[in-house]
Amino acid sequence: MATSLPYHEPGIVTILIQTSFLLLLNAANFVLDHSVYCGLLGQIFVGVAWGTPGAKWLSAEAEEVVVQLGYLGLLLLVYEGGLSTSLGALRANLWLSSCVAITGISLPMGLSFVLQKLSDATPLQAFAAGAALCSTSLGTTFTVLRSTGLITSRLGIVLTSAAMMDDVVGLVMVQIISNLGLSGDEISAVTIVRPLLVSVAFAVCAPLVCVFMVKPCTLWLNSWRTKHPLGHVNQLFNKRGTPWVIHTSILVGCIAGSTYAGTSNLFAAYIAGAAISWWDSEVSHPTNEKTASETSPPVQNQASGQSETDTAMISEHTVSEPKRPDTSGMATFERYYLQPLERILKPFFFVSDFV
Structure with a gap:
């Protein structure tokens, strides 16, 4: 067994195939996105042409890498959706989203069992077909x-939240089908209850943690930063890369925790984005502006002709420090993740089902 992976320079054919693959993925997305708002169709067609169903120009190893990187793109897409979510609008439309999710699950499942006799399928096959149709x-x-x-x-807001609910239920259905395929007719209660309970725990505990732990700690930290503007803590949080470290840690932690707990990591990525969006909009943060009396010593008025009105106007002026970079979740996402997602990871996700 090799102790290390030897380096071999790829051949010119491999270079041309992979270069054309990446370029055409982005070109097709640009053309169709600006014409019919559906650039993903072009990426799917390119994946079919270059992958196993088509010309089979991509090797099996390359296709595996495309699938794995594509799933990272899916996680970032869902995370971005959470960042774009308005918590107020989500609460206001929660009932409507639940109705849409229930309809999207129950209608395909019911239809699959209604049509069971026409296709001479077994109940397990009908259940599997309904589960496949209700997934989003x-x-x-x-x-x-x-x-x-x-x-x-x-x-x-309604469609994305309903899709997240469908994803959780779809995960349960997939596990039920997998267990039935392995054990025949027996279904463990843990298979059904565990993903649901963990998902509910994530949905309930995340707001509680934000309100009763994150918000008080943030307010205390902001107070400390205001009192010690030249301290190491304030300088650390003013650095451009600090929000990226915090947001990425939250995202990776939620994904890892949900996966080990037994629920959907896509649901966890959405919750991570929504929590950061809440933190940006609902929690007050220190500003850059300070009054003139705080930033500079008072200047005595020695000019006899200066009026009291001019003095009052000068005292009301504010002196701004150099503007801090935007540390919001969406700004951090656009700064560090948007371009890799748009150019590589998202195209790989849409072609991953067809290579």
Whole structure:
């Protein structure tokens, strides 16, 4: 067994295939996105042409890498959807989203059992067909809504939250089908209850942690930073990379915790983005502006002709420090993740099902 992976320079054919693959993925997305708001169709067609169903120009190892990187793109797409979510609009439309999610699950499941006799299928096959039909492609949902500018609208909020509910239920159905395929007719109660309970725990505990732990700690930290503007803590939080470290830690922690707990990591990525969006909008943060009396010593008025009105106007002026970089979740995402997601990870996600 080799102790290390030897380095071999790829051949010119491999270089040309992979270069054309990446370039055409982005070119097709640009053309179709600006014409019919559906650039993902072009990326799917390129994946079919270059991958196993088509010309089979991509090797099996390259296809595996595309699938793995594509799933990272899906996680970032869902995380971005959470960052774009308005918590007030989500609460206001929660009942409507639940109705949409229930309809999207119950209607395909019921239809699959109604048509069971026409196809001479077994109940397990009908259940599997219904589970496949009721699952929602979160990446497609977020991409289409964002390309059309509807992701922050009421329609976008309802569809994205309903899609997240479908994803949790779909995870339970997949585990049920997998267990039935392995054990015949027996279904463990843990298979059904565990993903649901963990998902509910994430949905309930995340707001509680934000309100009763994150918010008080943030307010205390902001007070400390205001009292010690030249301290090491304030300088650390003013650095451009600090929000990226914090946000990435939250995202990775939620994904890892949800996966080990037994629920959907896409649901956890959405919660991480929504929590950061709440922190940006609902928690007060220190500003850059200070009054003239705080930033400079008072200047005695020695000019006999200066009026009291001029003195009052000068005292009301504010002196601003150099502007800090935008540390919001969406700004940090656009600064560090948007370009890799748009150019590589998202195209890989849409072609990953067809290579």
